Amino acid sequence: MGILLNIWLLFPQNVRLYAYKLLVRIGLRLYGPTTSPSCFRLPFNLYAKAGRAVDVHEANALRFISQRVQGPVPSLIDAIPYPRYPGGMFIVMTRLPGEPLEGRLWDMSPEQRSMLASDLKQLFDQMRSIPPPQTGPKICAVDGGAVLCYRVCVDRVGPFETEADFYQWLTDRLVLKEQDRLKAFARLVHSKTHLICLTHNDFAPQNILVDGNGRLTGLVDWACLSWFPQYWEWTRSYYAKESYPPWRGMMDEIFGCYEEELAVEQELWKYTSIW
Template sequence: MFLAAVLNVYVHVAGWYYYWTGTMSGGVQFLPFGLVLKITSEPSIAHEGHIINFVRKHTSIPVPRVIAATAWYDRRFVLMKRVYGDNLQAVWRHLDTEQRANIVEQLRSYVLQLRALKSPHGPAVCGLNGAATIDSRVSSYPIGPFADESAFNDCLIDAARPYLCEETLADVRSRMRNDHRIVFTHADLAPRNILVRGGKILAVVDWEESGWYPEHWEFVRAMYFPMPSPRDEAWMRAIRDFIPGDYEKDWLVDCELSNRMVGAF
């Protein structure tokens, strides 16, 4: 609690400095001594620091080392060691064939490790420890937890309701599966969240939206916003390689919602 109070005062006093010097990106501040402070404000969802520690404990996925994960009222703080590497979004087009293949192989291993984690919440779609989750594909606000995939799918339909007619929504809902496995999911495996050096992944970051989701959701999220426009076709193929399973039908059904909506997600 004391550390949370100190960090809260620090943010108030020093935040303007990091903003004007360009060393803050959104809620992320790059501090001296190789530290990073991430600040969020969604108290109903799982703490990202706890998620990172959970992943570190149960997998070999490289993640930032958390020094402190604390909270002060509605503010969440994650103090981490900074990982120095290249953002994959910036360097993907410059990597050679072997380096790309190595990255895809590593990501596939990571996805399989996450999927091997058994949910203690049965069929529920939720964040770590059964909390609500936040998924920018669905809403900018916390959602769930949901009793099962059917309830989660109903949420997707509700999000689309202002933009599509009831007949279309009913047709789409009838083709949405309710029987996927529920697996632990990063839920934002985009190149901007992967730090590399050549063909080696140094860290996967931004675990805020992670949780227990239907197994196709990793694919849907990765395909939703994979690269800045125009999309890189090599990366689109890579997604299909590092996320095992055939989720094309699930994704195309989902596109019938997302592609016909404006500003809903």
């Protein structure tokens, strides 16, 4: 596979792109569409992502994470600029086994949820041990560029030189008549210095793949991979999931609890629009 792939990557980009688009058409006939309009299952145990929202940062994130952690994450096969969408990319990656956790978590036993939490913790412990850049922005994507986090914006923002710079940007976007009160409410937490950790940043049941026994087989959708304050993965995992107790229990097992930070985040969520 390695030798054949290296030979294939010597072909011109337009030839490879034509072949991938042909595989997309074949995949749609064989497997049907996925739940995402930008994601396609291909033959040869591959997946593709393509479109306006698929960018070089996502390709860099896939390459980065697959080279640095031991665990079920997809590997980047190819990334080609996609002329149909200026700035967009056509990304090809390996397919991981399993089915999305979404919809299954309620039916799992406490023991199964605990085992899945243990599987995920091993993966996240590896990630969180990878330090941010020694120089340059600290809140940034793995290539040092802008971050994507659907908790704060639908577009990439930053990067931010310091944690304080990020909080300043975050609170400046709050509903104007509530800004002073919310900045005062957040001041204690936002004045702390947190460890900066590599963060999946879109950690949700639909991005976790499991086998028939509920064991982890994959973690996918790495477009938002960035360095953020240590608590962010945990509070972000609570976002819009307040009525999902089995999920919240697993998150506490994986990341621990940051109650002060969560209280601040939950108050800010009420007055933040990502649109």
